[in-house]
Amino acid sequence: MCARYSLTSPAEAVRAFFRAPGVEDFPPRYNIAPSQPVLIARNDVHNRPELQLVRWGLIPSWLKDPKSLGSPLINARAETAAEKPAFRGAMRHRRCLVPTTGFYEWTGQRGARQPHLIRLKDQELFALAGIWEGWLGADGSEIETMAILTTAANDEMARLHDRMPVILDEADFDRWLDCRPGSAEGVLDLLRPYGPGRLSATAVNSKLNDARAEGPELQQPEFSTLL
Numbered sequence: 021m022c023a024r025y026s027l028t029s030p031a032e033a034v035r036a037f038f039r040a041p042g043v044e045d046f047p048p049r050y051n052i053a054p055s056q057p058v059l060i061a062r063n064d065v066h067n068r069p070e071l072q073l074v075r076w077g078l079i080p081s082w083l084k085d086p087k088s089l090g091s092p093l094i095n096a097r098a099e100t101a102a103e104k105p106a107f108r109g110a111m112r113h114r115r116c117l118v119p120t121t122g123f124y125e126w127t128g129q130r131g132a133r134q135p136h137l138i139r140l141k142d143q144e145l146f147a148l149a150g151i152w153e154g155w156l157g158a159d160g161s162e163i164e165t166m167a168i169l170t171t172a173a174n175d176e177m178a179r180l181h182d183r184m185p186v187i188l189d190e191a192d193f194d195r196w197l198d199c200r201p202g203s204a205e206g207v208l209d210l211l212r213p214y215g216p217g218r219l220s221a222t223a224v225n226s227k228l229n230d231a232r233a234e235g236p237e238l239q240q241p242e243f244s245t246l247l
Contacts, residue, residue, distance in 0.1 A: 021095060021125075021170065021181065021183055022094070022095055022123050022148070022168045022170055022183075022184070022185040023053070023054060023094060023095075023124075024051060024052065024053055024123065024124040024135075024228070024231070025052050025118075025120045025122065025123040025124065025148075025185075026048075026049060026050045026051065026052060026120065026121050026122045026123070026124075026137075026239070027048070027049050027052060027059065027119055027120055027121055028048035028049065028050060028121045028122075028236075029048075029119075029121055029144055029145045030048075031043065031044070031045040031046050032045075033145060034059070034071070034119050034145065035071065037119070037145050037190075038061040038069055038071060038117065038119065038147075038193075039069050040061055040069035040070050040071045041071075043059065043071035043072070043073075046059070048236070049234070050228075050234055050235060050236060050238045050239055051228055051231065051233055051234050051238055052076070053076075053231040054076050054077050054092050054094045055075065055076060055077050055092060056075070056076055057073045057074070057075055057076075058073065058074060058075070058076045058118070058166065059071055059072070059073055059118075059119055060072055060073075060074055060116040060117065060118055060119075060150060060152055060166055061116060061117040061118075061119060061147070061193075061197070062114070062115070062116040062117070062152060062197060063197045063198065063199065067198065067200060069197065071119075072164070074152055074164040074165055074166045075163060075164065075165045075166070076092075076094055076165070076166060076167075077092030077093060077094050077165055077166075077167070078092075078093040078094075078096070078106070078107070078110070078151065078152070078153050078165045078166060078167035079093070079153060079155040079163060079165045080093075080105070080106045080107075080109075080153060080155070081109065081153055081154060081155055081156070082105075083155065086155065086163070093106060093107075093167050094167055094168065095167055095168050095169070095170045095185075096111075096151060096167045096168070096169050096170070097169075097170060097171075098149075098169045098170060098171040098186055098211035098212075099171070099211075101151070101169060101204075101211075102204040102208065107151060107167065108204075109153070110151035110152060110153045110167075111151055111204040112199065112202055112203055112204050113199050113202060114151055114152045114153060114154075114199065115149070115150070115151055115152075115196055115197060115199055115204075115207070116150045116151060116152045116166060116197070117147040117148070117149070117150060117188065117193060117196065117197065118147060118148040118149075118150040118166070118168055119145065119147060120145075120146060120147065120148055121139065121144055121145055121146075122137045122138060122139040122239075123137075123138050123148070123185055124136065124137055124138070124224075124228065125138060125177070125180040125181045125184075125221070126180075126181075126229075127180055133226075133229055134223055134226065134242070135223070135224050135225070135226065135228040135229060136180055136221045136222060136223050136224065137221065137222050137224045137239055138177070138180075138184075138219055138220070138221045139219070139220050139221075139222075140187075140218055140219065140220075141217075141218055141219065141220050142218065146187060147187070147188050147190075147193065148168050148169070148185045148186060148187060148188070149168070149169040149185070149186035149187075149188050149196060149210065149211065150166050150167060150168050150169060151166065151167055151169065152164060152165065152166040153165055153166070168185050168186075169185065169186040169211060170183045170184060170185050170186065171183070171184060171185075171186050171211055171212060171213055172184075172213055173213060174213035174214055174215070174216060174219075175216060176216060176217075176219050176221070177213075177214075177219065177221075179221075180221060184213065184214065186210070186211050186212070186214075187214040188210060192210050195207060195210070196210060222241050223241065223242045224238060224239050224240060224241060224242060225237055225238045225239070225240050225242060226242065
């Protein structure tokens with residue numbers, strides 16, 4: 021499960037990292053939650069990189085009424101996304117990257133949940149594997165949405181949870197985003213647990229438990245680093 025993350029790098033750095041112009045400046049966000057507008061990197065119709073705001077929580081294009089979904093589809097399991105009706109079209113034709121500076125995972129019992137911030141040790145900004153979808157209503161309204169792909173936890177993340185988001189290295193961005201083949205077969209090997217020794221996890225401010233909370237104080241350490 022990946023249900024909360026952050027993006028605190030300046031807009032200029034995000035544009036440069038993904039080689040994608042065209043997005044306006046945006047403030048740092050320390051507590052990005054499902055159903056909110058989020059930034060993705062994808063290829064446009066000319067196969068050129070672009071940054072776009074969409075909503076977190078994928079709505080399948082064939083769904084008649086988004087309200088019938090119940091819980092939003094914020095994650096897609098990497099092991100089955102290429103076959104699941106809700107995700108397989110996006111896996112073939114609408115893959116994206118989710119810019120992030122860290123994601124969160126929780127430990128502890130209900131009522132005493134402790135959030136942990138997971139980051140890369142060697143770089144601030146990185147990318148999660150995602151898929152996006154466009155939904156068109158009968159009244160002509162259109163919503164673009166996304167989901168984050170998850171995989172089995174590596175040995176380090178397993179101390180916190182049995183799942184983790186798929187983290188893609190920069191060298192794999194182009195292959196992941198190139199959907200011209202119309203198949204997911206050529207990218208399935210990228211959907212694996214992240215390599216060992218590159219993640220850090222720090223217990224942070226429990227105010228993060230409130231999805232409405234925002235600000236840098238949310239990432240203040242509460243006690244010793246776990247990873």
